[in-house]
Amino acid sequence: MDQRQRDWLLDSDPALRWQVERDLVGAADDVWEATRARVAAEGFGARLLALQDPDGQWAGGAFFPADFDFHGPETAPGAGQPWTATTWSLNALREWGVPASVLGDTAARLAENSHWEYDGAPYWQGEVDCCINAWTLMNGAWLGVVVRHLASWFVEHQMPDGGWNCEWVDGATRSSVASTLNTLEGLLFYERAGHGSAEITEARHAGEEYLLSRRLMYRLSDGSLIAPWVTRLAYPFRHFYSTLHALDYFRAAALFDGTAPDAQLDDAIASVRSAPSEGARWLQGRRHPGRVWFEVDVDAGEPSKWLTFYAERVLTWWDGR
Incomplete structure (x- = not known):
């Protein structure tokens, strides 16, 4: 990764920048930790924290907003579920590196006030x-x-x-x-x-x-691609599967377990290398439809700093094996 690429990635919201510093640039711990400390005070992290409800939830619901109509237009094919409720908001804050201490008594408020839409069970159950x-x-x-x-x-x-x-x-x-x-x-x-x-x-x-x-991509029955979407890269990952999403998991698991990259990942790695890009900048494949608090990445077809970060991190791990 050349200096121009590094500068482009570093010119990001603190939620991404600290991870670039730690995992790609090799910055000293005090440098990336200082950047991570900014996430709760500025940019994406601060904006999302400010949207929390007094009862500890976001958008008034556990998995869906309180005003979600389960028989309305948002449930139509292709409409996309909302991404604003409590679970999705917590996921984002955790993934962006917000310290748990910043959330204060959120866990206790959710235990008291939040219940799953499916069966009404308490949130942490x-x-x-x-x-x-x-x-x-x-x-x-x-x-x-x-x-x-x-x-x-x-x-x-x-x-x-x-x-x-x-x-x-x-x-x-x-x-x-x-x-x-x-x-x-x-x-x-x-x-x-x-x-x-x-x-x-x-x-x-x-x-x-x-x-x-399945080499992350193929059916066992006939070796065909599981579906066209397995190689489509999009950020945020949400609940969607992609080879990049899966590879990022296997990188983390291998580092935790102290094991070498598995050779069965080779085809998935090749799919990431060949994914649409401009130079060494991977392009956003799509924006998953559905309500959001605010956008955190670019429109489809544009160079994505988030996808480039994940791709560079995975490929650096793989190539260093």
């Missing part, structure tokens, strides 16, 4: 959806909530093929790459927070093998 429970596991571990019951839930709901599927409650018997990836991110975060166990690690490794056996 979790839900039936694998992805929702994975984000709740991460956000709980981040905010200091005891969420070991959710970690155990994943062990109990792992499918025979090693992965997970959010549609299990509707009778699904085979895993989904998206549900599996989101679950793996939750389990890894929980382990990295110091709450792991042999049982959780075993479940995580089995889920990783589910994705690795």
